Amino acid sequence: MKIENHELSVEELRTVCDPAQFPFSTTADLTPLDSIIGQKRAVSAMEFGFDITSPGFNVFVAGMSGTGKSSITRRLLERIAAEQPVPDDVAYVHNFDDPDSPHVLTLPPGIACRLRAGMQELVEDLQDHVPKAFEGKDYEEQRRQTAEQHQESKQQLMEKLEEGARKRGFELKSTPMGFRTIPIHDGKPLTQEEYEEMEDGDRKSLDEQMEELEGEVREVMAEIKIIEQALKDELRDLNQQVAMNVLGALMLHLKQSYQDYELVIKYLDTVQKDIVDNIEHFREQEEPAMPIPGLRVPRQEPDFSRYEVNVVVDNTHTKGAPVVFETNPTFANLVGRIERRAQFGALLTDFTMIRAGSLAKANGGFLVLNVEDLLRNPFVYDALKRAMRDREVRIEDLAERFGVFETQTLRPEPIPLRAKVCLLGNPHWYHTLFYYDEDFGKIFKVKADFDYQTDREDHRIHQLAAFIARLSLEESLPPADPTAVAAVVDHASRIVEDKEKMSLRFSELTDLIREAAYWAKVDGKDIITSEQVGRALDEQEFRTGLIKDRVQELILREVLLVDTDGAKTGQINGLAIHVIGQYMFGRPSRITANVHLGREGVINIERRARLSHSTHDKGVMILSGFLGERFAQDKPMSLSATLTFEQSYGEIAGDSASSTELYCLLSALAEVPLKQGIAVTGSVNQKGEVQAIGGVNHKIEGYFDICVERGLTGEQGVMIPRANVQYLMLREDVVEAVAEGKFRVWAIDHVDEGIEILTDVPAGERQEDGDWTPDSINYLVDTRLEDLGKRLRDWGRDGSPSSAAEVVTPHDGEESPPPQPPERPNQ
Numbered sequence: 001m002k003i004e005n006h007e008l009s010v011e012e013l014r015t016v017c018d019p020a021q022f023p024f025s026t027t028a029d030l031t032p033l034d035s036i037i038g039q040k041r042a043v044s045a046m047e048f049g050f051d052i053t054s055p056g057f058n059v060f061v062a063g064m065s066g067t068g069k070s071s072i073t074r075r076l077l078e079r080i081a082a083e084q085p086v087p088d089d090v091a092y093v094h095n096f097d098d099p100d101s102p103h104v105l106t107l108p109p110g111i112a113c114r115l116r117a118g119m120q121e122l123v124e125d126l127q128d129h130v131p132k133a134f135e136g137k138d139y140e141e142q143r144r145q146t147a148e149q150h151q152e153s154k155q156q157l158m159e160k161l162e163e164g165a166r167k168r169g170f171e172l173k174s175t176p177m178g179f180r181t182i183p184i185h186d187g188k189p190l191t192q193e194e195y196e197e198m199e200d201g202d203r204k205s206l207d208e209q210m211e212e213l214e215g216e217v218r219e220v221m222a223e224i225k226i227i228e229q230a231l232k233d234e235l236r237d238l239n240q241q242v243a244m245n246v247l248g249a250l251m252l253h254l255k256q257s258y259q260d261y262e263l264v265i266k267y268l269d270t271v272q273k274d275i276v277d278n279i280e281h282f283r284e285q286e287e288p289a290m291p292i293p294g295l296r297v298p299r300q301e302p303d304f305s306r307y308e309v310n311v312v313v314d315n316t317h318t319k320g321a322p323v324v325f326e327t328n329p330t331f332a333n334l335v336g337r338i339e340r341r342a343q344f345g346a347l348l349t350d351f352t353m354i355r356a357g358s359l360a361k362a363n364g365g366f367l368v369l370n371v372e373d374l375l376r377n378p379f380v381y382d383a384l385k386r387a388m389r390d391r392e393v394r395i396e397d398l399a400e401r402f403g404v405f406e407t408q409t410l411r412p413e414p415i416p417l418r419a420k421v422c423l424l425g426n427p428h429w430y431h432t433l434f435y436y437d438e439d440f441g442k443i444f445k446v447k448a449d450f451d452y453q454t455d456r457e458d459h460r461i462h463q464l465a466a467f468i469a470r471l472s473l474e475e476s477l478p479p480a481d482p483t484a485v486a487a488v489v490d491h492a493s494r495i496v497e498d499k500e501k502m503s504l505r506f507s508e509l510t511d512l513i514r515e516a517a518y519w520a521k522v523d524g525k526d527i528i529t530s531e532q533v534g535r536a537l538d539e540q541e542f543r544t545g546l547i548k549d550r551v552q553e554l555i556l557r558e559v560l561l562v563d564t565d566g567a568k569t570g571q572i573n574g575l576a577i578h579v580i581g582q583y584m585f586g587r588p589s590r591i592t593a594n595v596h597l598g599r600e601g602v603i604n605i606e607r608r609a610r611l612s613h614s615t616h617d618k619g620v621m622i623l624s625g626f627l628g629e630r631f632a633q634d635k636p637m638s639l640s641a642t643l644t645f646e647q648s649y650g651e652i653a654g655d656s657a658s659s660t661e662l663y664c665l666l667s668a669l670a671e672v673p674l675k676q677g678i679a680v681t682g683s684v685n686q687k688g689e690v691q692a693i694g695g696v697n698h699k700i701e702g703y704f705d706i707c708v709e710r711g712l713t714g715e716q717g718v719m720i721p722r723a724n725v726q727y728l729m730l731r732e733d734v735v736e737a738v739a740e741g742k743f744r745v746w747a748i749d750h751v752d753e754g755i756e757i758l759t760d761v762p763a764g765e766r767q768e769d770g771d772w773t774p775d776s777i778n779y780l781v782d783t784r785l786e787d788l789g790k791r792l793r794d795w796g797r798d799g800s801p802s803s804a805a806e807v808v809t810p811h812d813g814e815e816s817p818p819p820q821p822p823e824r825p826n827q
Helices: 040-051 071-082 110-134 137-167 190-196 201-256 262-277 332-337 371-378 380-390 427-436 459-475 482-496 504-520 530-544 546-556 614-631 659-672 696-709 722-727 732-739 751-759 777-797 800-808
Strands: 059-062 089-095 103-106 171-173 178-185 310-313 325-328 336-338 341-343 345-346 355-356 368-370 420-425 446-449 452-457 501-503 569-579 583-594 601-604 641-643 679-680 715-723 745-747
Touching: 040 059, 040 071, 040 380, 040 420, 040 446, 059 332, 059 427, 059 504, 059 679, 071 325, 071 420, 089 110, 089 371, 089 751, 103 641, 110 262, 110 310, 137 171, 137 345, 137 679, 171 201, 178 201, 178 310, 190 679, 201 368, 310 355, 332 336, 332 371, 332 679, 336 777, 341 696, 341 722, 368 371, 371 380, 371 427, 371 504, 371 583, 371 659, 420 427, 427 614, 459 482, 459 504, 482 530, 482 745, 504 530, 504 659, 569 659, 601 614, 614 659, 641 659, 659 751, 659 777, 679 751, 696 732, 715 751, 722 745, 751 777
Parallel strands: 059 420, 059 446, 325 368, 368 420, 569 679, 601 641, 679 715, 715 745
Antiparallel strands: 089 103, 089 310, 171 178, 336 355, 341 345, 452 501, 569 583, 583 641
C-alpha cells in the first residue's frame, strides 16, 4: 500500500468561498433579505398549523438555540395575521342579579370602548339632569299634594280615634313606644292610688274599656301604616316617573346605537331598571348631620361603578389578528387576575378590577410561548391545557382554584377562546412532554422542526449576503464587502463542520458580523472586510480559550505526557474533545496498551475505575470482537491486555478512540513501535472498518497547535476516517502548514491501512494456506497470540495451580466481579 494514496491534498482540507462570485461592491448594494433561509420543512409545518382551524392543531416549534425560531415565527405570524380579521373586544359588566358573577360581553372591535364611553356619558347626564328634574315646581307640587292627601287621611283617623277615646273617658298620649291609653277622672288622669281604691266591678269595667280602646288604637295604627306605605309607593312611582322622563330619552338614544347587539340591549335593560330603582343616588345628597358638635363627618358619595364597562381586551386599533409573545408566562399574566384594593383594613374587589391575561389578548389570533418559561412557572402548563381543552378562559384566583384558602371573591363568566398557541423550545422538551403527558399530543398536533444547517448552494450563499445587508440596515452597521461575506460563509460551514453545509444558527453569525463591525470601527474603516471578520474570530478564540491554553501549557511543560516524535511500542496519541459552555477544543491524550499472559481478554482500565461511559465501554468491547474474528478462527484466543487513557481523571465517553486503542493493542501484540508524531481518531467496527467521528476539525487543530509549539518536522500529522473528509473545514494556518509540507493529514477506511501508516510495516493478508503474509503486522500478532496460548498451556502442565488453567474469560471484555470481603459475625 502506498501511504501517499491516503494523504489528503490542500483542496480536501477546506472549502473556500470565492469573493469574485458576488456581483456587488458592498452589501449596501443588495436588497435586504425578506425571505427565510433554509427552513422549508419548518415553515411548511408552521403555515399548515396556523392555517388549519380544527381543534388541537397547535404548533410546537422545535429547534436548537440560535436557529432563529423566535424571529422567524414572529415574521411568519405577522404576515399571516395581517390577512385575518380583527377579533372581538371583550368586556365585563355588572351582574345586577348576582354581583359576584360579572357578565362577559364579546363585541366587534371598537364597540366595547364606545359602550364604555356611552355608559360614562349616561351617568354624567343623569347626575346633571336628575337633580334638576326633582327640583322643578311641578314635581314639588305633585309631591306636596300627594303627601297632604295622605296626611289628611291619617289626621282624620287620629281625630276619630281621639274623639272615641274622650267619649269613653280616656286620653291618648303619644310616646316613643306608641300610643298609651290613660283613664280620665274629674278631668284629670286617673292615678294609681285612685285606680286601686276603685270597686272591683268598676276596675274590671275600666280594664275592659281600656283593652277595647287599645284594640281600636292598633287597628288605626295599622291603617295609618297602610296609608304611609301607600304614600311611599306613590312617591316612589312619582320619582320613577320623573326618572323615566329623564332616563327615557337618554336610554333610547343609547339603545338605538346598539340595536344590532342583543347582549348589549339586554344589559341596557337591566341598567335602566337598576337606575330607576335607585334614582335617589343621582339626586343631590344632603350634608350628613353632625352627631357631635364640631365633628365633621365626610360625605359618602354614591357609587356608580356598577354602571361602568370594564374593557379587558381592546382591539380598536388592532390590524389583523393579534400576535402575542408572552415572555413571562406566570399564572396571572397568562390567564388573568382579579385585583383588590385595601379599604378600612379589608381587601375589596369588583368586576372593574378584572384584568385579562395573554390568552384572552391573543383570542382570535396567536399566542407564542417559550416552553422552558412555561414549565418554570407552577400551575401554568395545566392552566394552559385546561383553557385549550375547554376552549375558554376562566379568570380566577390561583389560591381559590387549588383550594389553598377559601375566601369570597368574584367568579367572572369565562371568555370563549379561539386562539392558536405556539410553543418554542428544544426538541428535547417536545419528546419529554409527548412521552410523559398524554394530553400533549392531543393539543399540539403539529411539530415544526427547525434545522441547524442547510446545503451550501449558490443561492443560499447569496441569501446569506442579503441577510447581512438586512442586518446592517436594521442595526446601522457598516456594509460588508465580498471578502467579508465569503469569510462569513466559510465560518458558517466551519460551525457545522461540513464542507457542503452552512449553519442556520444565525445568532452566532449575527454576533460575528456585529463584532467585525466593531473592529472595523476600531480600525477606522467604513466597510467590513475579511480582515475584520478574521480578527473577530481570533478575539473570540482569545476571550474563551483560557482553559485550552492551560491544557496546552501542561503538555508543553511535560506535566501531561504527549510525545510528538519518535516511535514507541504499545503507545499512541489519541484525540479528545472538551466542551466548556459554548467553547470546544481538541487535545491529544496518550493511550497505552500492555499485553501479558492470561485469559482475561481486553481490560478497560477506565471501566474498572468507573471512569468510562457506556459508549466508551462498547468501543473497547468491539476490539475483542475484531481480534476474535481475525485471529481466533483456528484456535482459542488466550489473551490478557490492558488499555487506558493515561493521566485521565474524568469520565471518558464515546467510541471515537476505539480505532486508536486497536492500533495500540496491535502494536503491543506485534511488538512493533508506532510513530508518535501521528495522532489518531476514529471509531472501528468488528470488521475493522474505520467509522466517522465528531469534532474532527477541533481534534486536528488541537494536535496541530501542540506540534507548532514544539516545532513542525514534516512527519507530524493526524489520521482520520475517510468518511470525515467531507467535514473538514480546517483553519487557514493548518492548511498553509500542509501546503508547505510541514504537517500532514491522512484519511483511511480500514485499520489495516492505518497500521501501515503508523508502522511502515505491511498489514498483511491471509494466504491460501491460512497463514498471514510473513513479517506483516497480522502475522506478528497471530504468532504472538499463538505463543501466549502455548505458554499458558505449558505453564498449567508444569505444576502450576489448577485454577490457572480454569480462568474464565469474561464475555466481550466484561470484567469478573471483584472479590467480596468476608462476612463478619453478628456481635
